[in-house]
Amino acid sequence: MGTVTLMLFGILIILVLLQVPIAIALAAASLLVVLIEGTVPLTLFIQTSFSSMDSFPLIAIPFFILAGDIMSRGGMARRLVDFIQSFVGSLTGSLGIITIIASFIFAAISGSGAATVASIGAILIPYMLKSGYAPGYAASISASAGALGPIVPPSIVFILYAVMANTSISDLFIAGIIPGVLVAVALVIVNYFICKKEGFGSLETTATLEAATTIVEKEKVGFWKALNEAKWALLAPVLILGGIYGGIVTPTEAAVVAVVYSLIICIFFYREINLNDFVGIFLKSAHTSGSILIFVSAASFFGQVLSIERIPQFLADTIAGWTTNPFIILLLINIFLLIVGMFMETVAAVLIFVPLLLPIVIPLGIDPVHFGMIICLNLSLGLITPPLGINLFIGSNIANIPFEKTFKYVAPIFGALLIVLLIITYVPSITLFLPNLIGG
Structure with a gap:
C-alpha cells in the first residue's frame, strides 16, 4: 500500500x-x-469538507434528530408503551415484548438507536425491575430493541450510507422494512425463551405487575383508552413513511414534516412541552446534529485521501487475489464489520468504510441497497457488543448496574441477531423485494 x-x-x-x-x-x-x-494542495481539505456537508439529503438528519427529541420529551414514547401494553397483557415476557414493539415504532419516528433506548428504556426498564425482571436482562433487551434504530426507516444511518454510496435514500428506507420486522421477530422469540427459562413474566411476576402502578396512570389502561391516547403517536410513522413512499415528499421534506407534526401534537394535543423546554430540546438536537456533520466533513476528506492513494482499489485487488467467491467475500466483510462495530461508533464506521468496501462488492454484482442493509445491520449489532456498545451503556445506566452485568443476557440475543444477519446477507431478495415491487 x-x-x-x-x-x-x-x-x-x-x-x-x-x-x-x-x-x-x-x-x-x-x-x-x-x-x-x-x-x-491544502485547499482540497476546505473544498472537500464544505462540499460534503453541502448536500440536500443530509438536511434530513438534523430534522429527524429534532423530531425524535421533541416526540421523546413530549410524551409520545410513553403513550406508545401504554398502548402496546394494553393488548400484549401478561404473556410470558410481556414487558420484553412491549419494549421490542415500542422500540420498533419509536425507531420509525426517531431514526436513532441511542434515542430509542433512552426514550423507551427510560420508561420500561424501571417498570421491568419493579416487576421482577433481572436488571441485566432489562438493560439487555432494551439495548437490543434500540438496535432497531439503524435498520428501521427512517434511519439516520441509511441516509449517511445513501450519501456515501450515491444511492437512493427512499429505496433504502423501503428495503429496511422486512429486515426490521425480522429483527423484531427474532428479539420476540429469544425474549420468550429467556423469560421462560428465568421465570420472568411468570404468574408470580404477573401478579406483581398487576399490583404495580401503570406507566401513565394509577390504574390499568384499557385498550381503547390507550389507543385514543396513542393515536397521534401511531400516526407519526404512517405520515412520515407514507409521504415518502407515496411520492408526496422527499425524505428530507418528510423530516421537516416530522418536526412540524411533532411540535403541533406535543404542544397543542399532549401539552407536555412549553416554551421553556424548547431551549434544551434544540440545544440537544443541535449538539447531536453538529457532531454527525463534523464526522461527515472529516470522513469525506479522509476518503478523498484514500482515493488519491488508491487504497480501495488495492483492497479490492487483494481480496480478489484471495478469492472471487461472493459468498466468502461477504462472510469476510461481515466478520470485519462486526469487529469494527465493537470498537467504532456507527456513524464513523459508515463514513470511513463504505468508500473502502463498496468498490469490492459492486464488481461482484451485489446491489448497493442490499449491501447497505448488510452494513447497517452489522453496525447495529455493534450497538450491543462491548467494549463500545453504546446502547448497553445507556441501558445499564438506566438500570443502575455495571456494564458487565448485561453480558449473560446479551449473548443469546446477539446469537439470534447474528442468524438474521446471515439470512439477510445471503438471501438478497428479503431486502430487495419491496424496492423492486414498488419501483416496478
Missing part, C-alpha cells in the same frame, strides 16, 4: 489510542499526511 498509506493509518490509530475524538483524528491524520507528502 505504500509508505503514505501506512503513515495515514498509523497516525489515525495513534490518535484514537490517545482518545482523540474520531472526527478530529480523521481530519488530523489526513492533514498530516497531505502536509508530509506535499503533492496534494
